[in-house]
Amino acid sequence: MVSRRLVGSAAGLALAMAATAATPASAQAQAAETTFDRIRRTKKLRANAVAGAAPYYHKDLATGQWRGFYIDLLKMLAEELEVELELGETTWGNAVLDLQSNKIDIFFGLNPTPKRALVVDFSVPCFSNAFSFITKRGFAAKTWDELNRPEVKLAVDLGSSQDQVVTRLCPKAQVARFKSADEATIAVQTGRADAQCLVLILALSAKKKNPALGDVIVPTPVFATTSNAGFRREADKTWRDYVNTWIEFNKGLGAVRSAIVTNMELVGISESDFPPGVTL
Structure with missing residues (x-):
């Protein structure tokens, strides 16, 4: 004859085991939630933004x-999704890490490189x-070869x-690497570096803010990159595909270009400030 105490203990053990087994499954289901x-x-x-990166991002102290125009795009995207935009602060160098660690859902302003493509996904340009x-x-320098000399100091x-x-x-x-683009600009301004490499829009903006700097040059041959949104790498590509559709749709309407130019x-800066033959 089996005692009621034994039956009760067995039932309790079974419930405990069921609860224990259910917990990892529940946690796994929650962890598997897509962006x-x-x-x-x-x-x-x-999303995150970068201080001192006008006209991409600019924070009023x-x-x-x-x-900034990426702030405008983020607001437009949030409005389209009918969600609230939560905006934090980062640096260009940390943006990929922010995506990898799931601190943010998207970062606008990444240039796609093979190294970055190993760890994050990119939108269309x-x-x-x-x-x-x-x-x-x-x-003075007009070509990449003139910049690629031992006596040249680049920031x-x-x-x-x-x-x-x-x-x-x-x-x-000689390449000096700084935590922020502003620090690299100061190195040029103070003569500790001969030139700072920036994408053209940021270079024109830096020159406008600081006339004491020298010239803005686009060395030949011209090498360009695209500016894209970045995403955390995940198996489900619904989020990336949605943003791609959104970008293409708004590029077609002229909304993306309007945000940039404004x-x-x-x-x-106006488009007339761009060197001859160089456009967005």
């Missing part, structure tokens, strides 16, 4: 408010941007696409 599903469920779109340099006064922001292109195209030059004007 797109999480955005739809929470009604929040998480007095009010804490963000402006928003626009094209030529690699250029801002120089100290008196420094870049660490981990950026500019860092990668200078590393690849100017192996003979915000360039905010920092005193």
Whole structure:
């Protein structure tokens, strides 16, 4: 005869085992939630911006408010999704890490490189941007070969696409790497570097803000990159595909170009400032 106490203990053990078995499955199901599903469920779109990167991103230090054409695109995207935009701050060098660690859902302004493509996904291009340099006064160079010399000191922001292109195209030059693009610009302004590599829109903006700098040059041959959105790598591509559709749709309507041109004007740049033969 089996005692009621034994039956009760066995039943309790079975329930405990069932609960234990269910917990990992539940956690696994929650962990498997896709980015797109999480955005739809929470009604929040998480993104980061980069201070001092006008006209891409600009933070008003007095009010804490963000402006810039990627801010406009993020707001437009959040409105389309009917969600709230949650905006944090990062650097160009840390943006990929933010995506990998699932701190954010999207980052606008990444140049797709093979190294980055190993760890994150990219959207279709928003626009094209030529690699250029801002120089100290008196420094002249017209070609990449003239920049690729042992006596030339170049400044870049660490981990950026500019860092990668200078590393690849100017192996003979002295390269100083700084935490931010602003620090690299100061190095040029103070004469500690001959030139800073930036994509053209950022170079024109830096020159407008600081007339004491030298020239903006686009060395020949012209090398350009595209500016894209980046995403955390995941098996489900619904989020990436949705943003691709959204970008293409709004490019077709002229909304993306309008956001870019309007915000360039905010920092005193117009398309007439672009060197001959170089366009967005």
